[in-house]
Amino acid sequence: KQEVTQIPAALSVPEGENLVLNCSFTDSAIYNLQWFRQDPGKGLTSLLLIQSSQREQTSGRLNASLDKSSGRSTLYIAASQPGDSATYLCAVIPLGSSGDKLTFGTGTRLAVRP
Amino acid sequence: DGGITQSPKYLFRKEGQNVTLSCEQNLNHDAMYWYRQDPGQGLRLIYYSQIVNDFQKGDIAEGYSVSREKKESFPLTVTSAQKNPTAFYLCASSISYEDGYTFGSGTRLTVV
Numbered sequence: 001k002q003e004v005t006q007i008p009a010a011l012s013v014p015e016g017e018n019l020v021l022n023c024s025f026t027d028s029a030i031y032n033l034q035w036f037r038q039d040p041g042k043g044l045t046s047l048l049l050i051q052s053s054q055r056e057q058t059s060g061r062l063n064a065s066l067d068k069s070s071g072r073s074t075l076y077i078a079a080s081q082p083g084d085s086a087t088y089l090c091a092v093i094p095l096g097s098s099g100d101k102l103t104f105g106t107g108t109r110l111a112v113r114p
Numbered sequence: 115d116g117g118i119t120q121s122p123k124y125l126f127r128k129e130g131q132n133v134t135l136s137c138e139q140n141l142n143h144d145a146m147y148w149y150r151q152d153p154g155q156g157l158r159l160i161y162y163s164q165i166v167n168d169f170q171k172g173d174i175a176e177g178y179s180v181s182r183e184k185k186e187s188f189p190l191t192v193t194s195a196q197k198n199p200t201a202f203y204l205c206a207s208s209i210s211y212e213d214g215y216t217f218g219s220g221t222r223l224t225v226v
Binding site for chain 2: 031032034036041042043044045046049051089091093102104105106107
């Protein structure tokens with residue numbers, strides 16, 4: 001059974017700091033990995049999708065990397081801002097699944113202090 | 115703009131009532147999903163549908179029912195058989211499961 005873990009569970013940083021969120025998964029046979037952001041009481045917003053053949057994706061101040069062999073992904077946020085405060089979730093789709101096996105991580109709650 | 119619309123945003127249910135949560139998408143996605151989110155438990159799959167007129171149970175389908183009569187619509191009914199329905203419900207869609215998921219803004223259901 002695929003298990004996805006995110007470390008740290010919570011993080012508080014001052015504005016302007018560069019930071020890294022970690023996501024690890026137990027089964028490296030995946031179709032893709034997706035990073036989401038969730039604001040309190042809101043739905044999930046997709047940030048980045050990394051296909052299994054890719055090693056990284058970038059969008060603005062965000063960069064996500066994927067190392068399937070080690071079962072790890074990192075989300076790098078450059079020059080953090082208070083507006084980045086949210087919970088960040090990673091999710092993986094295992095190979096051979098039929099859409100019912102999207103497995104979410106436990107999430108990292110980020111607070112960026114002004 | 116294309117997206118997923120969930121309604122209502124807040125819903126209150128009395129004991130013994132059935133309620134229906136709406137999910138509509140204009141992304142022309144084939145697959146649609148319903149998740150339940152509880153504090154400290156993450157997201158759990160209730161039902162999913164990969165094509166019109168077909169749907170499959172997820173991990174926690176008991177007490178819920180769905181229909182998929184149109185490609186753009188995937189309503190979820192929370193029946194009186196669901197003993198602990200208070201939760202945040204999220205609808206999602208994808209072109210196919212390999213292509214990433216798009217989520218709606220959620221419906222918060224509370225039993226009163």
